[in-house]
Amino acid sequence: SCVFFFNDTATTEIYTLSLHDALPISINSAIFSVYGTTKVDGESIAPDLNVYSSAPASNTGLAAGDFDSLGITAYSTAKAWADLQVSAYNDFTLNASGISAINKTGITKLGLRNANYDVANSAPTWSVTQGTYFQGYHAEQTDTTSDPKLVIDYGVTTFTAKVMIY
Numbered sequence: 001s002c003v004f005f006f007n008d009t010a011t012t013e014i015y016t017l018s019l020h021d022a023l024p025i026s027i028n029s030a031i032f033s034v035y036g037t038t039k040v041d042g043e044s045i046a047p048d049l050n051v052y053s054s055a056p057a058s059n060t061g062l063a064a065g066d067f068d069s070l071g072i073t074a075y076s077t078a079k080a081w082a083d084l085q086v087s088a089y090n091d092f093t094l095n096a097s098g099i100s101a102i103n104k105t106g107i108t109k110l111g112l113r114n115a116n117y118d119v120a121n122s123a124p125t126w127s128v129t130q131g132t133y134f135q136g137y138h139a140e141q142t143d144t145t146s147d148p149k150l151v152i153d154y155g156v157t158t159f160t161a162k163v164m165i166y
Contacts (some may be wrong), residue, residue: 024157025104030094032076032110035146036086042130046081047114049134050074051092053101054111070111073097078115084134089092089146108150112136 032051039072041047043137053071057063075098084090094102102108117124 026155026157027099027102027104028153028155030099030102030150030152032094032098032148032150033089034091034092034112034148035089035141036084036134036136038133038135038161039081039084040134041081041088041132043124043132045117045124045131045132047118047124047134048078048080048116049084049090049112050078050112050119051076051094051098052111052116052119052144054109059107070113072119073117074119075101075110090136102150102152110150 052073055069055071056066057069074095076092076094079090079092092098098110101110113119116122135146137149140150141147
């Protein structure tokens with residue numbers, strides 16, 4: 001297994017260059033983890049959270065239009081509000097779509113998004129005096145013990161070489 005830490009920003013760019021493009025790499029599984037810091041459900045709507053594609057304008061920072069660069073194909077099973085942890089890592093096991101989104105020779109871009117309201121395009125009951133949100137650390141956190149990470153279990157695909165002698 002290898003661990004890759006986020007480089008920058010909330011759009012979660014992960015440099016996965018070290019998977020080496022010269023070898024026939026086969027990814028067996030991958031777990032994307034975000035360290036939770038704050039969880040507030042003042043509106044009592046219990047939103048879930050899931051991993052999706054991300055396509056920010058830059059690899060090193062956010063732009064004003066990046067808020068709508070997240071995809072709608074789920075890369076894991078959504079975590080229920082009750083299952084989201086604060087002061088601990090929240091692990092999302094990537095499904096086949098998530099694994100295929102891993103760039104073996106460049107930057108893997110992932111984002112977290114609410115599935116039951118945001119992705120579903122279904123507005124929750126809203127209150128002007130309450131808020132609901134989940135926050136986690138980004139790579140800019142002072143230490144690296146709570147940075148977001150992508151743990152990839154991979155192997156080198158075996159093949160049979162054929163030699164022809166004339």
